[in-house]
Amino acid sequence: MGWKNAELWVNLFLMLLSAAVIREAFELEVGTPQNPGSGFMFFGAATVLGLLALHRFVRSFVVKPVRGETRGEPIHxxxxxxxxxxxxxxxxxxxxxxxxxxxxxxxxxxxxxxxxxxxxxxxxxxxxxxxxxxxxxxxxxxxxxxxxxxxxx
Known part of the structure; x- marks a missing residue:
């Protein structure tokens, strides 16, 4: 599996995970910023995660990799x-x-x-x-x- 395929699958997984967490957050009751419910923080965190994953998912289709581009820094x-x-x-x-x-x-x-x-x-x-x-x-x-x-x- 190439790097681009791995990025697609990871971002797809993160979007699905965030959707599941958002669904569960509504089960816990989200509330409002002035009166947050027990699912408020879960909802906010999952929404941010889902939007970032969606951005990376779409970007991986739109942005063409530069020839000779590496995957990034080595793992420390x-x-x-x-x-x-x-x-x-x-x-x-x-x-x-x-x-x-x-x-x-x-x-x-x-x-x-x-x-x-x-x-x-x-x-x-x-x-x-x-x-x-x-x-x-x-x-x-x-x-x-x-x-x-x-x-x-």
Missing amino acids: KGRILAVIAANILYIVLFEILGYLLCTFLFLSFLFQVIERGRWVHRVGGAALTSVVSYLFFARLLQLNLPKGVFPFF
Whole structure:
């Protein structure tokens, strides 16, 4: 199976998976952004996943590969293991450190592992993403997030 065929099948699978999750989210009751139901986050995540997979699926038909184009960068097994370990640590430390600090540390690490760049951009991006996501989930959606070492949030 060629690379293009694999991409088609993966994106088709992701679209079907997102459709199934969206269906189940409606079973749980989606609600509204002001009054989210238990299926709200599942619905949102599956919708984004489905749209991205649809975009990649259509793009694979429209965009012609450049002659001699490779599949991309080689797979770095160490990076994959580091990301898996970071996810496990995030889950373990989430309640202890709280949402803001744990998310900031997690994103800082991921930004470093995925693409090395200036530390100001990594730390700034992690801080901005953590604060904006906190404001979205805790203030706008009024979800109770673990406070951890920052009890004043």
